[in-house]
Amino acid sequence: MQPFAVSHISGRFISQLLSRRPGISQIKQIHAQIIVRSLASTRLSLIDSLIHCYLHSKSLSSARILFDNHRSSPLVLLWNLMMRAYSKLQCSSEPFSLFRRMIDTQAKPDEYTFTFVITSCAHQDTVLCGQVVHGMAVKNGDLLNLYVANSLIGMYAAFARVGDACKVFDEMSNTDVFSWTSLVSAYAKNGDMSKAGEVFREMPLRNDVSWAVMISGFVSSGMYTEALRYFHDMFCEFNPNEAVLVCALSACANLGCLDQGKWIHGYIDSNRALQSSNTMTALIDMYAKCGRIDCAYLVFDKIARRDIHNYTSMISGLSIHGQGEEAIRVFQQMLAEKLKPNDITILGVLNGCSHSGLVQHGSSIFYSMASSWGVVPKIEHYGCYVDLLGRAGYLAKAFGIAKSMPINPDVVVWRALLSACRIHSNLSFGERVIAYLQQLDCGGYSGTQVLLSNLYASLGKWGKVSQVRKAMGKQKNPADIGCSWIEVDGVVHEFRVSDVLHPQIAEIREKLGEILIRVGYAADATRVSFDLCGEDREQAVAWHSEKLAIAYGLMNAAAGASIRIMKNLRTCEDCHALLKAISEVYDREIVVRDRARFHTFRRGKCSCNDYW
């Protein structure tokens, strides 16, 4: 850094220096000179230039001080620059406050003002600010501006307000790829992927972001096979960018689609520009969830400078593989590198402790997380800790935490506790918990009933289950309808409940019948498939989709294909028993992935690296 020759510094000279957008230390020197030589009073625009420079070098607070002490009312440009800087911070409400101040000082906002303030309204908690600004933009006639209208669609999309987004879109005289993409995003955020797809196909022009919106929409709606189909189709038009690859990897992780994931890994390896912290994090997660913690480690080890996300992904991966000690080791390595864990990192390591029975470690992390790393335990952490204590058999202690925690425990906490009762076959403790819940619940909250019914179901008390179910009455959530995935020679097949669409469905059903009989499951086959009605039937058919997948896999395995079964085994002791039996009768090793854990069935036994 060169110090300036101090002898002949004029306002004009300084103005020229500032227009070159110098670095922060030079700005500070120039600022000092302006003060020392009282140049601000002679040339007011120097202060404007200074603010501009401070914002350019991301020194928001310095810019803000100058801005707030502005003697005359600032130019619209300056208001806009301040709002733009704050709107880049994502969750700041400053742009809206500035906007209000601007209106109060009689300054007239222009189309840039509206664009920035509307964009920042998209990150607020409610749509209210956005609606106010929308109204003012209408009054000012600024809606005719493409950028303003587009940012409005984006803002309504962020709140999943499809109707409002459409209304703005329909009233536009001309639209561009931003308007269309934001509209697609509104449908995607609203969970309506079929409408999103319709609009997507109607688009006169698409770009990589339009594809990204579709693919990420599918992923967040749990439609992973569709996400991968779009990912595949995208290659005809565009090369995938970082965001698309991260989404596709997430789809692979959720499907357990190892071969696709490996292919994407190869693609990333061949292109330096795609090798980022985000793609590495997604790769680690994909490999871990596809059962290849070894490959996850290889990716992790190759990263030159690991950040908190890389570590978090690795730690969570080790945890779902039941490697709690190793998760703690990596966690401590991370601390040694002076990286501060976030709430998800801690959740990952607590989960590792929970599934490896590391009660001491887990407790000390849980009790010191706030003081050591400033992460205040959220309900998720309490859920995890109750799970940890419960699995280790400390039912009373876990119950005590649930009763005394500062946040109202949610259904997850109670489920963890009741699941612990189930693991330790302690029905009476479970009923004590349920009694406590029923006494809390004056309004007839049916969540308790669901828990109770699940507890009975998991202990095989079917008579009690239907008793509780009848008392509950009708209620269903169509989003929860199960589907199962199985990978056969690298291709993932999806089975929905009571599937009739699969081209080989008759053959598959026949095979299923054969398996069920062969493993001595005939009685259950009737119960599951045909005899139930209402909710029981729903749950039963959901299991049935898994069984179809299992049957399909076995059909192909007989022909020499490699198979992997990926499905949630949560409440499905039924499937567990079936897989155990198959592994014994057919003498075959079967690997199954639960949402968060791997189970290997071999010779009639299940090992899931789990502690209980």
Add this chain to the structure above:
DNA sequence: ATAGGGTTAG
């Protein structure tokens, strides 16, 4: 100037 991303107990 405006649109897009992963890591979470059961």
